[in-house]
Amino acid sequence: GINPSNIGLEGSIGGECDGKWWGGAYGWAHTTITPHTGEPKSRCSCGRCIDGFGNALLLTGDTRYINPWRTTLDAINANTRIVDGVEMTPRMHGDDGWYEWMPGPYETGALEIYYWSMDPVDRDRIPETPWLSYLEGRAPDFPVEAIQEEIGQVRRKVQEMRSDTTTPDTRLSDNPNRFRPAAVDSLVQLAMGGPQPIVGRPLHTRLRYFDLQRHRPGLPEDVGALVDTITATETGVHLVNVNQLEPREVVVQAGTYGEHNWTSVSVDGAPPDAIDGTAFTVLLEPGTGAYLTLGTDRYVNQPSGAFPFV
Structure with missing residues (x-):
């Protein structure tokens, strides 16, 4: 079904809006008149609820928490119709049914769902995007x-x-x-290695870096990182020290909050070494770099804001 935009104080769907699941401020039917133009403007913010599902996944590791938005995407896109040869799907729902038809599928939150699950079925809901095309080897530039x-x-x-x-x-x-x-x-x-951040959302990423010398978050000075592989079980990243005179040490953490776990590391295609932890340190000599293939166990640790060093 569709995630409702109104729940009554007693727990019933649409309980504060005469039983209408589409009711509520900034809900599925929130269309107002713009004062200075007199034109209607739809301002549905229902897509923001996906942040709560992501928070639940982050805290529990249970991917079932993202199912409600999967069903919402599928239910809305089930209303797709062809208008003048163009595939159209609705964005709003009111007393008279669906409205605010726009070209293409309804895809709000589809990228996040796929990023969290890494399920090919979820990938199918997303049209081609430059970032995913790059990760899948089709957009090297x-x-x-x-x-x-x-x-x-x-x-x-x-x-x-x-x-x-x-x-x-x-x-x-x-x-x-x-x-x-x-x-x-x-x-x-x-x-x-994370999707585009949105205001007010915890940051979901595959990696986070820390400067061991300065004891602060972020890449050390002169160090660059490029993530080119994200799968259900692996993460691939290039690390480079462009300083020609000084070495650099960078701590590589699994996830923004250590919610993931590293299970192995391979350097420049060598046989992987088994590891077990949320972070490890890489020493980059002057003017050098390395490609790391990291075995990744996702959403298995309690998230923490603690730095991975004393």
Whole structure:
């Protein structure tokens, strides 16, 4: 079934909206009129509930917690219709049924579901995306293109901010949001092996790095990382020290919060060595690098914010 957007205080579906599962603020039927244009605007935020399912998975390791959103995706896409030769699916539901039809399948949260499960059935719900194409070997230029695009985005946002002519007394509180220059999506995907982060969500990644010398999170100075393999049981990452004079030590943790476990490590294709833990340290001599293939046991540890060193 579909994840409802209203639950009554007594626990019944639609209990605060005359039994309508689609009711509620920012629910499946939340369409309002934009004051300055008079045009209707749909503002359903039901897709944000997937964050709760991800939190439950993170805390328990039980993938059954993501089933409710699987069924939601399938139920919505079961309403697909062809309009003028174009496949259309709804995004909203009100008293008269489905509306807000748009081209293509409803895919909100589909990437997260697949990332958490690594189930091929979940992969089938996702259309082609540059990041997945790269991980699956079909887009080798994606890392360079993605970084270049985000650097360009930073430049554009800063220029727009500097060119803005509004004054504090004439702008709304959220008007500056569009000028936010931070662009981290490709960095999370390519360096940490995680899907694009969304505001307010715990970070789900395959790897997290720590600077052993400075005792802080993040890659050490002069060290680069590129994740090119993510499967149900393996993670592949290139680590490089571009400093030509000094060595660097980097701690490689399994998951943002140590929720995963490393089971083996292979260096540059050599036979793997068995390990068992949430983190290990890599010494990179000046101007060197290595490709690590890491056996990965996912969502088996209680998440923790503790650093993996004393």
